[in-house]
Amino acid sequence: MRKFAIVTDSASDLNRAAIERFDIRVVPLHIVADGHDYRDGVDIQIDEYLDLLREVKELPQTSQPAPADFVETYRTLVDEGYTDILSIHIARELSSTIETPRFLAKQMPAGVRIEVIDSYSATVGQGAMVLEAAAIAEAGGTMDEAIERVLAIRDTAKIHFIPDNLSNLVKGGRATRAQHLATSILNVKVVIEVGERGCIEVAHKAKGLRNAIAFMVRQLTRRSQELGELTYYKLHTRSPKAIKMLEKPLETNELNGVCGGIATIGPCIATHVGEGAVGLLSYPSALHSPLLDGVDMFLKADI
Numbered sequence: 001m002r003k004f005a006i007v008t009d010s011a012s013d014l015n016r017a018a019i020e021r022f023d024i025r026v027v028p029l030h031i032v033a034d035g036h037d038y039r040d041g042v043d044i045q046i047d048e049y050l051d052l053l054r055e056v057k058e059l060p061q062t063s064q065p066a067p068a069d070f071v072e073t074y075r076t077l078v079d080e081g082y083t084d085i086l087s088i089h090i091a092r093e094l095s096s097t098i099e100t101p102r103f104l105a106k107q108m109p110a111g112v113r114i115e116v117i118d119s120y121s122a123t124v125g126q127g128a129m130v131l132e133a134a135a136i137a138e139a140g141g142t143m144d145e146a147i148e149r150v151l152a153i154r155d156t157a158k159i160h161f162i163p164d165n166l167s168n169l170v171k172g173g174r175a176t177r178a179q180h181l182a183t184s185i186l187n188v189k190v191v192i193e194v195g196e197r198g199c200i201e202v203a204h205k206a207k208g209l210r211n212a213i214a215f216m217v218r219q220l221t222r223r224s225q226e227l228g229e230l231t232y233y234k235l236h237t238r239s240p241k242a243i244k245m246l247e248k249p250l251e252t253n254e255l256n257g258v259c260g261g262i263a264t265i266g267p268c269i270a271t272h273v274g275e276g277a278v279g280l281l282s283y284p285s286a287l288h289s290p291l292l293d294g295v296d297m298f299l300k301a302d303i
Contacts, residue, residue: 004084004143005077006134009065009097010040011090012127013266017296022134025077027069029090029097029268033060040267046301049267050238050275062268064097070104078112084143085114088130088150090122090268091198115143117150120198124235124263124281124298125159131297135289153283156227159194160203160216161235161265161279162242191216192273210245213278217249220280224256232282235263237270238301242278258285263298 002023008014010028019026028039031049033056038044040062044052053060077085087105089098098118105114119126132153133146189212193203203219206212224230236243243262250259263281265273 001081002137003140004086004137004146005080005082006130006137006146007070007073007077007085007087007101008126008130009089010266011095011097011122011268012088012130013123013263013269013299014127014130015296015298015300018131018298021295022131022138024130024134025073027065027073029065029095030063031060031267031271032063038267044267046264046266046270046299047238050270050301053270053275060271062095062271064095064100067100067104070100074104074108074114078109083112085112086133086143086146086150087114087116088119088126088133089116090126091120091194092118093120093198094122094200113143115147117147117154118198119150120154120196121157121159121194122198123159123265123269124233125157125194127263127298128157128233128281128283129153131292131295132287132289135291138291139289149287153287156287157281157283158219158223159235159279159281160219161192161273161277162189162209162212162216163192163273164239164276165274192279209242213242213245214249216280217246217252217255220250220257220282221252221255223282225254227284228256229285230257230282231260231285231288232257232280233260233263233298235265235279235281235298236301237265237273237275237277239276239278242276246278246280257282260288260292261297262300264301266299 007025087101101116136146191204195201
């Protein structure tokens, strides 16, 4: 048995194959759409959900996992013999999900240690931390080694993304109607940055998608020059046009980076960014485990 277990929530957007390969325990968030309560990744999958988003009249509501689901997950791990559990979750700035693990960690019996980490991120950023920790567990490392790696990634990882429009962010209270109206009329694309502690911030406004993508790639290139070689992932919500438009800018010789693949933003975060979003996650390659190379790591949608 490995020295420690890993728990996360479904906002990490991990592929089922990776979850099973590294024995990661995923507690699902909930989505209420048209009166139906769906467990993210259990009752509804990303392609089906993106179709649903096109049809619903009101923006679905996302909510944290049921506390009983966390209790059951931790109890099962303790029954399996684990005394060390690393629990990595969506940023507190984006969801109150982490509060239940924090509470339960203080209620564990003597001899059971649960360490709870706020990823200050979500989707592929959160998922990368979970997977890098899982790779350390797979290699026989300790939970303290995994915590050190996760915190190093958290301090250096960056997500930029471009929503197709701001409609869902407005409905969710993360952008104003004035911003939405202005960007729609003027064909302005907004580059969003997952900033300090997981806050959503506007990093740049550009005329058209191509210019917004060019800015996003310039930021990636600048980071690679400052931090050294980066591992990066393209992320999207069923946006083939935008994914294609990333290819040429990323071929620049000034970029010191290795692409880990294409990932799909999962249902909970897709609720807020909408269909047609595109982005980039990056973190130093020195923090990336070779055990993850070739692993189908994140969700994928048909594009």
